[in-house]
Amino acid sequence: MRALLVVNPAATTTSARTRDVLIHALASEMKLEAVTTEYRGHARDLGRQAAESQNIDLVVALGGDGTVNEVVNGLLHAGPDPERLPRLAVVPGGSTNVFARALGLPNEPVEATGVLLDALSESRERTVGMGIAAGTPGTEDEGVPERWFTFCAGLGFDAGVVGRVEQQRERGRKSTHALYMRQALRQFLQEPHRRHGTITLERPGAEPVTDLVLSIVCNTAPWTYLGNRPVYAAPKASFDTGLDVLGLSRMSTVAVARYATQLLTSSPERGPQGKHAASLHDLDQFTLHSKVPLPLQMDGDHLGLRTSVTFTGVRRALRVIV
Template identity: 50%
Template sequence: MRALLVVNPKATTTSERSRDVLVRALRSQVELTVEYTLKRGHATTLARKAAESGVDVVVTLGGDGTINEAVNGIMTADPGLASGTASPAFRLPALAVVPGGSTNVFARALGLPRDWVEGTGVILDGLRSGRHRVIGLGRADDRYFTFTAGLGLDAAVTRRVEQARRRGRTSTPALYLRSLVGQVLSGEDRKTPPLSIERPGEEPETGLGTVIIQNTAPWTYVGDRPINPNPQASFDRGLDVLALRSLGVASTTRTVTQMTSRRADPRGRNVLRMHDQVEFTVVAARPQSFQLDGDYLGERQKVHFLSVPRALRVIC
């Protein structure tokens, strides 16, 4: 069995020594190639080339951004160069995830251990036994995502956090909270919510201040606490949506409090929720912040979302 290990050298929870231990452990089970990412988007290129060369498994050591890039590389590989059945999940390489980021939402949603040593043990056992899970993905225009996408408030908060990290700040729950408060208090888009959701055969939902899309639950974590805008979201169903009709301070605070409660079930006149959606388009009256799997991707005015069922094999 051939495998590629894609390493983000900036992974926050591992050291060079621990990476060497991981490499030796994987080489005990597979014919392993190791590649280090050099810049944003590099993991996509590495995973795509590996898939087209016939690699059986792509292993990532990094955070959710590295995983997202690797998934996009796998899913956009030339199918003419990959062997197997017609189903993409079995025609293309499987994915194995060693948690190395600060939050590791995707790995935790799969039930993988947070510790990279324990996570490596799960992967090795899965490789020996052939154990895997087939999951659905989301797609935003031509880019895949594993657990979340968003336009508006949550993406603007992601932008603020990334700006703070470039200034040397550490990614912590406190940093996200301060970024959220700062974005809400800035008043952007509060008076005239710019977003709409359009679905085939349905009347559009208009006047929305932010839109969160989930491919699984939870949406993210604050430390050990899961944040659950759409608790029923699942890798085995379509996409779930939570949108806010207003970004007023009081109403937004109430919804955020509901999302962070132990029995999360956000409701109220300000909340729009959609479950198990196959396809829809988010349209903005003016450019809005856009994020996929926790990475800020700039501003957009229109994004088409699609649920892609049974798209990817994951060792877990």
């Protein structure tokens, strides 16, 4: 087996020594080429090269959710073709690692590498669905390139939080759960549309859902983690179905306290509920329109402001080692 290992040297939870140990362990079981990313988008370029190659069987992403997202976008640049494309494996190295943990992998990179090697020897893999988002035809965002996401996307409030965290990280702050919580509070206090949302969700054959302040799109559950605590915005979301959406139409202090408590106590059986919460399950395609430009995030990566984004759930997009 010939494999490409894509290594993010800035991965939050792996040291240079740990990365060397992981590379040695993988190289002992396969013909391995390890490449360290050097710029934003480099992992995507490497994934694309692997997809276009005729002799790469496996691409291993060593890093956080951002590294995985780039690799996936490279592998799927010409569209899904699970039988032809290299398989994907993930060794978690970020601060949260939602995608890897949603696949059932340990959050510790050395343990995850052991699971990966066992899975390869036992030929354990699954074909998972992915989400894709693009600018909506006929709108000012029509020319925005398509982008795949592995576990979540968001337009509005949560994307604003992601943008704030990225600003802090550019100033040298370490990505921690406390940092996310602080930025979420600041986003709430400065959110201009928290009482009168600007987002409308439209889908074929159904009435639109209007006046949303927050819209979280989930491709799997949980939505995220706070330390070791899983948070379920859309408990029914799955790699085997379409996309799920949680929308909130009110973010007053009382409403935020209620829904934040529900999120913190959420479970695979129960997520946020209430008269200001809209939960939609297994959607193949839908569009989020906003009256004003709002921030967009995918897999925890802030992508700027958008007024209209069309989302599609693609079943059986990529083979993944589990």
